[in-house]
Amino acid sequence: MLPISNSTFESKSSFNSPTLGIIGCGNIGGRQAANFLAHGYSVYIYDINRDRMAELQSLGAHITESCAELATHCDIIFTALPTPNDVIEAVLAGEQNLTQGLRPGSIYIDITTNSPETVLRLHQAITPLGVEMLDAPFNDCPEGAKSQGGMGLAVLASGSKETFEQVLPILQLMADHVLYCGDIGCGTRCKLIHNAVNAVAVQAVSEGITLGLAEDIPLEIIWDALRFGSFGQNPGDIHGLPYYWFSRRCDDLSQPPAFTVKLLHKDLRIALEMATEQNISVPHLSLTVQDYQEAEQRGLSDYAATKVRSLQEERAGVIAKATQPIISSSNRSTPKPTAKSVSKKSQFSLYVVLMLVLVSNLFVFGLNWLFRSHHVF
Known part of the structure; x- marks a missing residue:
């Protein structure tokens, strides 16, 4: 900067x-x-x-x-x-x-x-x-x-x-x-390259997840393997998968998508044109463009861009679907305290303080009584 x-x-x-x-x-x-x-x-x-x-x-x-x-x-x-x-x-x-x-x-x-x-x-x-x-x-x-x-x-x-x-x-x-x-124009070229790389990574993640499902590996285990490894530390889209894909939100046009198939297809086409002009071979990008073209031909233009993953699901014969949040039992985070639990904790702390004050007063009272009794005799 x-x-x-x-x-x-x-x-x-x-x-x-x-x-x-x-x-x-x-x-x-x-x-x-x-x-x-x-x-x-x-x-x-x-x-x-x-x-x-x-x-x-x-x-x-x-x-x-x-x-x-x-x-x-x-x-x-x-x-x-x-x-x-x-x-x-x-x-x-x-x-x-x-x-x-x-x-x-x-x-x-x-x-x-x-x-x-x-x-x-x-x-x-x-x-x-x-x-x-x-x-x-x-x-x-x-x-x-x-x-x-x-x-x-x-x-x-x-x-x-x-x-x-x-x-x-x-x-x-x-x-x-x-x-x-x-x-001028270099920022746009960088953004197109970013989106192209991200889109290719998305397709790779889709292949890995569908392969794991075909091998009868639970979905949450595959997801954990990806997000907790080196790839998952700097992912193209991995942490958003439960929200957009696994939840099947991508199938629902009633929830307007932030980024559609047709918009990402546009970015990918432009990036591919750039590569063609420079005579650079980009086979992964070329295949990804084909996927987005097929998605549009199937009438998926206005769906969320992640909807293109359904093509890979169809090829593999599996569906990546789970109820949010998708976190494996061995890696569940400690839940944040609710207002009710905080209130109960505060009430308990106040009760303990009151008991300590009461016990302390009783102890002092007992010492005074013993002192007075000893003084009388």
């Missing part, structure tokens, strides 16, 4: 307490808007879903009617949208798009997991407007992984280092780690 450059940040008075704008108030954008509001920043928002904006308005956010209107109010603007096409629509192509309201000297940051080509196109379009741009895709906190100090795990930023240092205090509110990845 780079140090904050105070001289750079204070060189523009508007950036001492910048007004922030967020286009896209979904899973990531909405939580970051609330996060910025909680830290005292003025935040303007725009989303095609007015209910999402209403929720944030109740926290103090300012609603706008278009991307262009939002840009007229803000020093730093974020886009947090599902796909590259959504970003192009919001920033360049749509009616009342962002470029129609951007002010010279403002900064635009795309935290979407985008494509490198789209990032370069955006950069080329807004630079002549006197606006700086960073691509800074965001690593969220899935079930099983927790942020220590921020709202997420990591921000992977790239673009002008001077611009990065200007907005670093804002980025540091968003995640535990803020990484500067280099020239």
Whole structure:
């Protein structure tokens, strides 16, 4: 993480307490808007879903009617949208798009997991407007992984280092780690590589678990073997398995998934295109892309990304299903004390103190009685 450059940040008075704008108030954008509001920043928002904006308005956010209107109010603007096409629509192509309201000297940051080509196109379009741009895709906190100090795990930023240092205090509110990845587009490439590696690891875990089940090994034993070994110390998805997969939450569309099959398929396709352009062989990624393509062909596009595991289950003829929490009996943690148990413990402690006081008083009374009796005789 780079140090904050105070001289750079204070060189523009508007950036001492910048007004922030967020286009896209979904899973990531909405939580970051609330996060910025909680830290005292003025935040303007725009989303095609007015209910999402209403929720944030109740926290103090300012609603706008278009991307262009939002840009007229803000020093730093974020886009947090599902796909590259959504970003192009919001920033360049749509009616009342962002470029129609951007002010010279403002900064635009795309935290979407985008494509490198789209990032370069955006950069080329807004630079002549006197606006700086960073691509800074965001690593969220899935079930099983927790942020220590921020709202997420990591921000992977790239673009002008001077611009990065200007907005670093804002980025540091968003995640535990803020990484500067280099020239514009490098942050996006790093995020795509991260997601590709993670997706391949997910498939490997699926193969191992289904193989263990086929060998009649209990599910909790297989899971313990993976999570307590060296792999489990830095997993791609292992600690979230009971929540998303074993519980079969991935089968239920009534619980909106944070990350869908079609979105991860998009990331994997872009990563594979990168490898193809560089003439690099990536057989595991290629096979994983095929799995996600098959999942979409089967109508699973809007399910949680982990739903793709069902293809491996079908091949193996087993189902990974268990009631949460899935913890083997030999490794169950000591339960946290409940309010009732704490109350009982406090009552017991008070009872002991009272008994000690009573016994002490009786002892003193007895000594006085013996002393008086001895004195009389």
